[in-house]
Amino acid sequence: MAEAPFQYQLHLSFRRPPPAKQVSRSLNVDEKLREILARDLTFKGEKTRYATHHLHAFPAKFPPQLPRVFIEALTNPGECVLDPMAGSGTTLVEALLHNRNAIGVDLDPLAIQVAKAKTTPLSIPRCAESGVDVVHRATALLKSRRGRSLSDVYPPDAVKFFQYWFDGHVISELHALVQAIRAVENPDIRCFLEVVFSSIIITKSGGLSRARDLAHSRPHRDLNKQIKQSALDAFSSRLHAAIDALAAMADVQARSTVLLADARNLPLENNSVDMIVTSPPYAANAIDYMRAHKFSLMWLGYEPTKLTQLRSTYIGAEARFPDAAFASPTANGIIQELNALDKNRASVVAFYYRDLETILKEMLRVLREGRAAVLVVGSSIIRGIDIKVPTVLAELADHAGFRVAGVAKREILRDARMMPVSHKTTKNGIEARMHEEGIVGAVKPPHGKSRRADT
Numbered sequence: 212m213a214e215a216p217f218q219y220q221l222h223l224s225f226r227r228p229p230p231a232k233q234v235s236r237s238l239n240v241d242e243k244l245r246e247i248l249a250r251d252l253t254f255k256g257e258k259t260r261y262a263t264h265h266l267h268a269f270p271a272k273f274p275p276q277l278p279r280v281f282i283e284a285l286t287n288p289g290e291c292v293l294d295p296m297a298g299s300g301t302t303l304v305e306a307l308l309h310n311r312n313a314i315g316v317d318l319d320p321l322a323i324q325v326a327k328a329k330t331t332p333l334s335i336p337r338c339a340e341s342g343v344d345v346v347h348r349a350t351a352l353l354k355s356r357r358g359r360s361l362s363d364v365y366p367p368d369a370v371k372f373f374q375y376w377f378d379g380h381v382i383s384e385l386h387a388l389v390q391a392i393r394a395v396e397n398p399d400i401r402c403f404l405e406v407v408f409s410s411i412i413i414t415k416s417g418g419l420s421r422a423r424d425l426a427h428s429r430p431h432r433d434l435n436k437q438i439k440q441s442a443l444d445a446f447s448s449r450l451h452a453a454i455d456a457l458a459a460m461a462d463v464q465a466r467s468t469v470l471l472a473d474a475r476n477l478p479l480e481n482n483s484v485d486m487i488v489t490s491p492p493y494a495a496n497a498i499d500y501m502r503a504h505k506f507s508l509m510w511l512g513y514e515p516t517k518l519t520q521l522r523s524t525y526i527g528a529e530a531r532f533p534d535a536a537f538a539s540p541t542a543n544g545i546i547q548e549l550n551a552l553d554k555n556r557a558s559v560v561a562f563y564y565r566d567l568e569t570i571l572k573e574m575l576r577v578l579r580e581g582r583a584a585v586l587v588v589g590s591s592i593i594r595g596i597d598i599k600v601p602t603v604l605a606e607l608a609d610h611a612g613f614r615v616a617g618v619a620k621r622e623i624l625r626d627a628r629m630m631p632v633s634h635k636t637t638k639n640g641i642e643a644r645m646h647e648e649g650i651v652g653a654v655k656p657p658h659g660k661s662r663r664a665d666t
Contacts, residue, residue, distance in 0.1 A: 236287055240583050241616055243284050244652045248619040252277060252650060255622075262304055262459040263329035265452075267410045268425070269299035269322070271490070271498050273587050277621075277650075278302040278488040279309065285583045286311055289465070290485035295474035295574060296526065300326030302488045303467050307460065313467040314484065316474055318525055320513065321409065321504040323471045328406040330467035331399050335457055341400050342407070342450040346443055348391035353383060358390050368515045376420045376432065376506065384442035385412075385419070389510055407453045409507035411445040419445060425503045474526065475569045479577045487574050487584040492526050493591060494563040494598060501525070526566045535561035537568065538610035542603045545596060552594045560598055567604055571611040580657045584613065589623070589648040601649025613653035623648055 254276040259265070264275050278301060282292055288310040294302035297315030299322055306313035307330055315326045352358040361370055361382065373382050388408055395401040412418045413425045419442055422430035472478050474489075492498065501522040508518060535558075537543055542564050549557035574584050586608075590600040605618050623646050 238285060238287070240285055240581060240654055241614070244281075244583050244585075244616040244654065247280055247284060248617040248650060248652050250280075252280070252619060252621040262308060263456045264301060264304060266329050266456050267299060267325045267406055268413050268415060269325065270500065270503065271493075272299060272301055273490055275301050275305050277587060278585075279305045281488055281583070281585045281652075282306055282311060282486065283309055286486045291483070293479070293484040293487045293577065294489045295477060295487065295570065296489045296491055297326050297469070298322050298490070300329045300467075300469070303330050303469070304460075307463045307465045307467055310463075310465050311485075312465045314479070315467065315469045316472045316477060317469075318471070318473055318521070319500055319504060320471065320521075321508055322500070323469055324402055324409070325406050326467075327399075327469045328403045330460070330469065331402070332460070332463070333399055333403060333457055335454055335461065337397070338400055338403055338457060339450075339454055341395050341397070342404060342447075342454070345388065345391040345395065345404060346447055346450075348394065349384070349387035349443055349446075352387040352390060358387060361386055364390075365509070366514060369509050372505075372509060372515065376422060376430075378421070378438050381419050381438055381442055385510055388442060388446055403453070403457075404450075405511055407449050408446060409511070410449050410453070411442065412507045412510070413503055420506060422506070425506055430503060430506070473524075475566060475573060477573045477577055481576055482579045483577050485579055485582050487578055488587075489585075490587040491567060491570065491604075493589055494560055494593070494600065526563075526570070535565060537561075537564055537603075537607065539564070539603050539606035541599050541606055545598050545603070548596050549594060549598075552596070556593050560593060564603060564607070567600075568607050568611070571604075571608050571613070575612050575655055578655045580655055582655055583616075584608075584653050584655070586651045586653075587621075587648060588651065601651055604649075605651050605653075608651060608653045612655070614656045616652040616654060619650040619652070620647055621650060622646065 254274045257274060257276050259274050259276075261275075282302075282305055286292060289312070291312045291314060292302065292306040293314045293316070294300075295316045297303060297317045298319075300315055303313040303315045303326055313330065315330075317323055317326070361373070364386070365373070377385065392401060392404045392408060395404060412420060415424065418425060419438055419440070420430075421432050421434065421436050421438070423433045423436065424430060470478060492500075501518055505513070505515065505518050509515060535546060537546075546557050546561050546564075549560060578584055586604060588600050588604055590598055592598075601618050605615050609615050
């Protein structure tokens with residue numbers, strides 16, 4: 212493979228607002244929140260591929276304009292925004308770009324790495340130099356064949372997985388790249404390069420694997436798929452684009468903290484964040500993040516059995532929770548209907564509702580009084596019944612102690628949100644509802660004040 216010399220040049224199309232002065236505004240949170248919820252929040256035609264937002268493919272991302280409009284209106288510069296189910300870090304990036312500090316929490320190890328890479332201040336020259344060194348090192352390993360063998364590094368079930376999903380020449384190149392990346396000493400730069408590595412595997416087209424699609428989390432093996440591109444060439448190309456993305460964050464002054472933790476048990480103090488913007492996952496693992504993420508996580512050293520165990524702990528996993536009763540009339544009615552048709556599916560939905568209930572209590576605990584929480588959530592059809600997640604979430608939030616400002620609806624732009632099927636689907640599952648989602652806006656009332664929104 213002929214190597215082109217690395218030439219770094221900025222190609223920035225994103226213009227960030229000038230740094231905001233650290234002056235606090237008086238915020239009428241309830242009124243402003245209701246006003247925003249009354250707007251069209253589709254953001255059709257808006258650009259989403261700016262700053263580090265396009266660093267790595269990730270299913271069901273909301274458009275960056277969605278958290279931005281709430282962050283700008285409902286917080287002051289220098290305050291702290293939390294996303295307790297952070298995914299790839301869209302909320303965190305927007306908070307940083309608008310001079311707010313950010314905290315992101317997630318259980319998915321790839322989400323954590325992507326969010327860190329998007330938000331950690333890095334030396335661009337050092338990243339470029341380390342990336343070029345990785346390509347050189349990987350090339351030398353391939354030529355000399357002196358690197359460790361695949362079976363010396365990975366367990367048998369991982370090797371079997373690689374051989375099923377990847378062509379032989381791709382396996383050799385990816386293995387060489389991983390060995391070279393592991394030699395990078397700086398942990399933040401190594402994390403960044405691992406995300407670049409992952410981004411050449413998890414793509415809308417399935418990247419370098421035999422999968423037809425990985426970005427939408429439902430991979431299908433396609434033996435007719437031709438993998439002609441060199442993994443080293445793909446890595447070099449993505450490296451250039453990723454460093455350009457980092458440059459857009461170079462002068463950000465706010466800081467982000469990304470934590471591998473559970474939104475149901477947040478490692479944060481009471482009344483410690485100024486705003487929450489988040490998007491809970493769909494029920495019953497309808498978008499199966501781990502099913503796609505393991506394509507790169509296994510290369511990065513995660514054992515298949517441990518990834519399977521981790522998947523079972525995710526919010527919305529298919530756990531069973533029979534005999535549930537909720538402080539939501541809508542939830543209780545839906546569970547009753549589902550029980551008459553399919554007790555197992557009713558139990559799965561009940562477990563999901565219970566997760567949402569627990570998350571809301573934790574959000575209320577860590578949010579400061581008088582401040583807002585915004586949850587963007589989709590529903591689905593299960594056994595022909597709409598499980599009405601936005602409505603249930605609003606009722607549970609009210610019971611938890613929030614003052615619910617309203618529930619808005621927004622159209623999902625499938626390409627922007629990276630959903631798995633088209634509007635023309637005739638399916639009866641979650642796909643039948645994936646063209647729309649709800650936005651629940653709520654406020655933590657000051658101590659001793661009424662939970663009812665002002666009218």
